[in-house]
Amino acid sequence: MNILTFDSDEKLNEAAANIIIGQIQTTPRAVLGLATGGTPVGIYKEVVRDFQRGMFSFRNVTTFNLDEYVNLPIDHPESYHSYMNTHLFNHIDLPASQCHIPDGNASDTAAECRRYDESIELSGQIDLQLLGLGHNGHIGFNEPAHALIKGTHVVDLAEETLEANARFFDSIDDVPKQALTMGVGTILKAKKILLVVKGADKADIVHRALKGPITTDCPASLLQTHPNLIVLLDSTAAGKLS
Ligand code: F6R
Numbered sequence: 001m002n003i004l005t006f007d008s009d010e011k012l013n014e015a016a017a018n019i020i021i022g023q024i025q026t027t028p029r030a031v032l033g034l035a036t037g038g039t040p041v042g043i044y045k046e047v048v049r050d051f052q053r054g055m056f057s058f059r060n061v062t063t064f065n066l067d068e069y070v071n072l073p074i075d076h077p078e079s080y081h082s083y084m085n086t087h088l089f090n091h092i093d094l095p096a097s098q099c100h101i102p103d104g105n106a107s108d109t110a111a112e113c114r115r116y117d118e119s120i121e122l123s124g125q126i127d128l129q130l131l132g133l134g135h136n137g138h139i140g141f142n143e144p145a146h147a148l149i150k151g152t153h154v155v156d157l158a159e160e161t162l163e164a165n166a167r168f169f170d171s172i173d174d175v176p177k178q179a180l181t182m183g184v185g186t187i188l189k190a191k192k193i194l195l196v197v198k199g200a201d202k203a204d205i206v207h208r209a210l211k212g213p214i215t216t217d218c219p220a221s222l223l224q225t226h227p228n229l230i231v232l233l234d235s236t237a238a239g240k241l242s
Contacts, residue, residue: 001231003210033129033131034064070176071176125191129194135202140187141157141161151186152181193228206240
């Protein structure tokens, strides 16, 4: 595991963006696993800026998002479809047929989960998986549990997740209670994982995830088993690491 700490959000975003861009430059047909939430917003901004400077192209890239809310219309401003369009897809040359987000409005969610896993399989391995970290140690929306699920599945969001995501909605009651998420097995199969964490409120969970026991109670702790994990932290998120 390679842990790097940054004293400014700007430098952290730039470093994360450079890893994503470097992946595309060395592997033009890269398969990227993408995350949403507050953490990657500045990273995508950097990626878009360098794309607009003509440094690289997404023409042959394929992307798979980690998750999407269940039963939130895709054109709702807080759907992860809208998020990805706003922060990345609307600004780059990634063909729509090459970007994948689970369909949280599918009438048969089990079939949608199978379909999503099959498309990931078909595209080969994810070359680079971008991850944020939940306050309870979730990655994607794999919440702490007695057992974790390998593939894409429907998940009941944990209370901490509803509370954390309430900031994006008018009230906590508006946060969808369920999501479709890529499973931990798929995440761990990625060739390279880039975990980015920001903020003092994540310092404890960063410590648990990276230095604590490997346990399904903290899904991110399973990342310790990955052979090619890069962790980018701001200095406050790194506050509890010695
Ligand atoms: C988002 C995702 C989540 C977030 C995590 C942190 O696609 O899968 O695991 O990365 O909840 O969210 P932020 O960045 O908003 O603190």
